Amino acid sequence: MIFPTLDDLRAACRDLPAGDEAAAAAALARQAVLTKPPGSLGRLEDLAVWLARWQGRAIPKLDRISIVVFAGNHGVAARGVSAFPIDVTAQMVANYAAGGAGINRLAETAGAALSVVPLELDRPTADFTKAPAMDEADFLAAVSAGYEAVSPENDLLAVGEMGIGNTTAAAALCAALLGGGAGRWVGRGTGVDDHGLARKRDAVEAGLARHGAKVADPLAIAAALGGRELAAMMGATLAARRHGVPMLLDGYVASAAVLPLSRLSTDALAHCRAAHCSAEPGHKALLSALGLPPLLDVGMRLGEATGAAVAMLLVRAAVSCHAGMATFAEAGVAEKTS
Ligand SMILES: Cc1cc2ncn([C@H]3O[C@H](COP(=O)(O)O)[C@@H](O)[C@H]3O)c2cc1C
């Protein structure tokens, strides 16, 4: 296990490696001489420079793109906070293996290798309204599993999740670490009705009442209110940073999972871009708290890294232009005069 103690994990969150400034500068310089008015490719230009910085290459490549989906089960689901039964988590893991889920199709479309990591599905976390969702050992095992799922060889990574009840865990994390009350962070998830929404709000409020005193310690909050798949996404995001792998953040749940990391170290998510803004209403405020404007806003609210997979198409477009366009000199095109 890569993090046997919380202190090991805390140490790994300090002194995070910076990106490659020279590669980023070279990419920026190249953008300035490609045959287009400066800045005319908008955020595609930023994506090319961002990839260059974290890959350490002036001309980034996208030969190895990976998507890892972590699955976990939640004790709080027993409180009627999801529109679907808890068994759906394991059933969807089988669906991933059979190739029938949304992320199977979108990973293939994006040219990404998909792997799925189920995390003790037959042992749901504790109901966080009654006890911490995970004890320290459970939490560290999940963070370690996430860290170990990331290969340093990746050119680009996204992580996603499957876990019935996890939009309630995500809302509880946001409410604890960002404030504003349960109502600001709770949404309909898989599509709960008004009664379900009220049960979610009650659960989040009960979780805050029980564990809110731990807010000074983001890792304690992640263990008390989160879930195994959220902890694993946090571990994977830390691994990507330490290995210099650029990453696309998926939806509300994936973004909430990395919030504790950003509370531990202000620039911990410098290697990340937000793929999209989920239709889950708290996501917009969460992304703004993380300082990460979304690339897309197309009403998706599926999780599974599906939003990130769609944004990979935009990243591929960015690299195709950056690597393949002619410069003014190469094409004999006159440069800007005023
Ligand atoms: C068939 C199905 C496939 C999914 N794939 C992702 N989710 C998404 O919905 C769940 C969170 O919503 P809630 O908090 O309301 O349970 C997570 O599993 C998430 O990944 C799914 C949900 C369902 C039902």
Ligand SMILES: O=C(O)c1cccnc1
């Ligand atoms: O945006 C998400 O991550 C999300 C939204 C609804 C259900 N599951 C995940």
